[in-house]
Amino acid sequence: MAxxxxxxxxxxxxxxxxxHNTKALKYHNVYLDIGDDCFCFNSYNNSKYVVTTDIxxxxxxxxxxxxxxxxxxxxxxxxxxxxxxxxxxxxPLYAFVSLGIPKDTSINFIKKLFxxxxxxxxxxxxxxxxxxxxxxxxxxxxxxxxxICYDKPISRDTAxxxxxxxxxxxxxxxxxxxxxxxxxxxxxxxxEKNLIKKHLEPQAKLEIANLISKNIKxxxxxxxxxxxxxxxxxxxxxxxxxxxxxxxxxxxSLIKYKNNNINxxxxxxxxxxxxxxxxxxxxxxxxxxxxKLVSCVKCIGTITKNKVIFxxxxxxxxxxxxxYKHF
Ligand code: ADP
Ligand code: MG
Numbered sequence: 001m002a003x004x005x006x007x008x009x010x011x012x013x014x015x016x017x018x019x020h021n022t023k024a025l026k027y028h029n030v031y032l033d034i035g036d037d038c039f040c041f042n043s044y045n046n047s048k049y050v051v052t053t054d055i056x057x058x059x060x061x062x063x064x065x066x067x068x069x070x071x072x073x074x075x076x077x078x079x080x081x082x083x084x085x086x087x088x089x090x091x092p093l094y095a096f097v098s099l100g101i102p103k104d105t106s107i108n109f110i111k112k113l114f115x116x117x118x119x120x121x122x123x124x125x126x127x128x129x130x131x132x133x134x135x136x137x138x139x140x141x142x143x144x145x146x147x148i149c150y151d152k153p154i155s156r157d158t159a160x161x162x163x164x165x166x167x168x169x170x171x172x173x174x175x176x177x178x179x180x181x182x183x184x185x186x187x188x189x190x191x192e193k194n195l196i197k198k199h200l201e202p203q204a205k206l207e208i209a210n211l212i213s214k215n216i217k218x219x220x221x222x223x224x225x226x227x228x229x230x231x232x233x234x235x236x237x238x239x240x241x242x243x244x245x246x247x248x249x250x251x252x253s254l255i256k257y258k259n260n261n262i263n264x265x266x267x268x269x270x271x272x273x274x275x276x277x278x279x280x281x282x283x284x285x286x287x288x289x290x291x292k293l294v295s296c297v298k299c300i301g302t303i304t305k306n307k308v309i310f311x312x313x314x315x316x317x318x319x320x321x322x323x324y325k326h327f
Contacts, residue, residue: 006327037086048149052083058138073116080145081204082276086223088154088213092147094129100136157237159220159281170251173198175272191253202276221280229270231279243301
């Protein structure tokens, strides 16, 4: 049987596309090419611009029965701002919003969607600068965001041996929220509502990213869109890490949801996607300064030379990749 893209998987497909990258010429002024959270180029006055694009598709990234148009609009901007945040001291500036819409979509839905896109853009100081509009079978929202980076953009794979791995926020909530929505329960407990909120209303960590990168040397950073396991893999390319499982922050709502079942909690924390927390590294000597500067960060491990090892009370625990598969 002919091979299909399910044989390649999402990351295999991206690697394939990368091989088709055209050669950037000198005048393209490429600073950071395909493969990071943002593309970055130098302008002629040496300012650094960062560009990212993300697509949200009905029934893949959201369902109209679960999300209000306001939540969909907000999420579509936040997920892009999250990629700009992971470059460090960066600010989003211009958004291009492209829409694929079925004919029978109500005008009221579009009004609410755009009012939310507008409000989220205003919150971040983003100018809605263009886009494209076409008919489609399912609602498709593709957003390209251009920003400026005031310092050197922070890459995903520039950590050094011995650096400490830090995270913001908690992990696993979004996946739990997705499961609760899928179960279609009518009456929800407050912890279930919290988990659903994390799934439907993600919040980019732009302020924290700006603050920490202005004050501390961040040696590598990414935003956690495909799960913590994947983020750790991205930060440790050609390196390794020791991850202390018990240090991974978990919310009280998730612990309640899983009745304290610790093994299951690790699964949610490592493989649940769409968290949009920051995962980054610093030199050991900056630990105290970082922890004094922001209280919402937690050290979960150290960069090592070889492979990624997950430890529970000092003993290795093995995991197989179980994240969401697009293909
Ligand atoms: P993120 O989760 O941060 O949005 P992705 O995992 O989607 O990043 O993408 C990883 C890298 O691959 C990014 O640099 C992105 O621009 C690039 N990439 C993804 N899909 C494509 C594509 N279809 N064509 C070119 N580059 C792509
Ligand atoms: Mg990203």
